[in-house]
Amino acid sequence: MANLKDIKKRITSVKSTQQITKAMKMVAAARFRKAGQAIEAARPYAAKMQQVLASLALREDPAAHPLLQKHDRRGKALVLVLSSDRGLCGGFNLNVAKAAEQFVRSNADGFDSYEVVVIGRKGREQLKTRGLIADKVYEDVTADATYATAALIGQEIVHGYEQGEVDAVYLVYNAFFSAIRQEVTVDQLLPIIPAEAEAEVFPVQPLYEPARGEVLSSILPKHVEVQIYRAFLESLASEHGARMSAMESASKNASEMIAALTLQYNRVRQAVITTELVEIISGASSVQ
Amino acid sequence: MAQKLKLEIVTPASQVLCEEVDEITAPGNMGQFGVLPGHTPLLTILDVGEFSYRKGSDVYYLAVNWGYVEVADDRVLVLVETAESQDHIDLARAKAALGRAEAKLKELNPADKEYRILQGALQRALVRIQVGSRGSRH
Numbered sequence: 001m002a003n004l005k006d007i008k009k010r011i012t013s014v015k016s017t018q019q020i021t022k023a024m025k026m027v028a029a030a031r032f033r034k035a036g037q038a039i040e041a042a043r044p045y046a047a048k049m050q051q052v053l054a055s056l057a058l059r060e061d062p063a064a065h066p067l068l069q070k071h072d073r074r075g076k077a078l079v080l081v082l083s084s085d086r087g088l089c090g091g092f093n094l095n096v097a098k099a100a101e102q103f104v105r106s107n108a109d110g111f112d113s114y115e116v117v118v119i120g121r122k123g124r125e126q127l128k129t130r131g132l133i134a135d136k137v138y139e140d141v142t143a144d145a146t147y148a149t150a151a152l153i154g155q156e157i158v159h160g161y162e163q164g165e166v167d168a169v170y171l172v173y174n175a176f177f178s179a180i181r182q183e184v185t186v187d188q189l190l191p192i193i194p195a196e197a198e199a200e201v202f203p204v205q206p207l208y209e210p211a212r213g214e215v216l217s218s219i220l221p222k223h224v225e226v227q228i229y230r231a232f233l234e235s236l237a238s239e240h241g242a243r244m245s246a247m248e249s250a251s252k253n254a255s256e257m258i259a260a261l262t263l264q265y266n267r268v269r270q271a272v273i274t275t276e277l278v279e280i281i282s283g284a285s286s287v288q
Numbered sequence: 289m290a291q292k293l294k295l296e297i298v299t300p301a302s303q304v305l306c307e308e309v310d311e312i313t314a315p316g317n318m319g320q321f322g323v324l325p326g327h328t329p330l331l332t333i334l335d336v337g338e339f340s341y342r343k344g345s346d347v348y349y350l351a352v353n354w355g356y357v358e359v360a361d362d363r364v365l366v367l368v369e370t371a372e373s374q375d376h377i378d379l380a381r382a383k384a385a386l387g388r389a390e391a392k393l394k395e396l397n398p399a400d401k402e403y404r405i406l407q408g409a410l411q412r413a414l415v416r417i418q419v420g421s422r423g424s425r426h
Contacts, residue, residue: 044303048296048365052358056331147300206329206360210318215331219356226300 004272007265011258018254024088025247032179032240039176039233046230053223056216057194064212067158067220070191071167077111078157078166079104080189080228081134082173082235083123085142089239090246092174092182096235097126099184100172104132115166119153119232142239145232147225154225161190173231174238180245182238189227192220291325295341297350297366304350304371311342312364314357323359330359334368336411338419349374351419353412374419382416389413 062068081100083093100123104114118124118134120142127134141149160166169190174182208215295312297305313322315337323330339352355368389410396403 041302042300045298045300045367048298048367052331052356052365052367055360206331206358209316209321209330209332215333215356218333219331229300 004265004268007261007268011261011265014254014257014261018251018258021247021250021254025244025251028089028240028243028247032237032244035233035237035240036176036179039230039237042230042233046226049223049226053192053219054194056219057192059206060216062191065216065220066162067190067224068192068216071164073164073167074109074111075167076113076115076165077109077168077170078115078117078160079170079172080153080157080231081116081118081123081127082142082171082231083118083120083126084235084239085121085140086243087122088246089243092239092242093120093122093126095182095184096172096174097123097130097132099186100127101130101132103170103172103186109168111167117153119235142232142236145229145236147229150229150232151225154221154228157190157228158221158224171228171231173235174242176234176237176241179241182242187227187231189224192223291362293323293325293362293364295364295366297339297368297371299355299368299371301370304373307341307343309341309343313340314366315339315352316357323364325362327359327362329361330357332357334366336408336415338415339366339368339371349419349422351377351412351415353415372416372419374422377416377420379417379420382413382420385409386413386417 057068060068062070079100081096083096087093100116104116107114115135116127116132117136117138118127119138121137121139124134124137138149138153157166157169161169168188171185171187171189173185173187175185176182292308292310293312295305295307295309296303311322311324313320315335317333317335320337321332334352334355334357336353337351339350341348341350351370351372352366352368353370355366357367358365389406393403393406393410396406
């Protein structure tokens, strides 16, 4: 039977772990609220932008701008995976890595090769254990997802697509629904998918001011940046949500463990007292 | 005209407005332009400037900062970086920003990278002051 001192030690260690998980939960909850608000606020803009672009892609001649053009070649596809830099957030990184791996392995669109770009240290590690080596990793950008970072990554992607280095771009990220619900989503970022044509609407060429080319080369890259930014925020809110619920259940488990250990501790203590009493009594009776 | 325009203004930070209006005026990249119901489809770039819309006889003003306008089927979609209505403009702050930008611009020469950034700031401050001092909205 375990001795009293060992059990005591374990209780103390579990307690201090619980303190950490509780603190982390509180921090995650605070950050989660902020991130949740940020994504709720950013969604309408991104959605409208998508709407404008989808109808634009429907009406517009794909040859008008390189970003509208679908590459016939199925050479290389870029997969941008959004994960987190820190762990202890449940299945967050695992899920996104799993989805990314599945996407690349199944290769539904028949690309020759994939370039995997990962945001967040943990995603890279998860992918590595699954045998996918990231071609490029951005670390320490998720904590404060700024538009500037998203824009930078967007510009690089746009450049790659325009130069024909990649023939399609996909985003893999945790879409945020609620604190306990995140779903891994794979979005096609480039080429831009045109909206479903409504039967009665004629594709009317809109007026462009200034010239068509100028408008397109301003709005298309911007669209890519906005969508990446949105995915950033989605992923961030999901991360904090996932961490919150992971820490919640960790704290709960710790409480259960402490209760079980305390019970065991008291039992052992009682057993020790009983043995000592028996020894004293039997000692005393032998003297008499 | 019985027809109305459905005006929607969204910024990355929030959905600012979603209303039925009679007429809008926007600071296009090539000059101020107006849109009435029945306008032909249009996609254009907006500059920093004053955006206004009319509802009945009331005219409302907003300071907007760089974005896009899409007009299609009497729907006007405005995607801008920022949009501030008169109530949200802090005149004192805008004036202070204007003073700062002017002072700094004097020291710099136009070739500096900062020059353009500052000019943007100057313009935004000017627009805010213009919109903010429009008087009450009715």
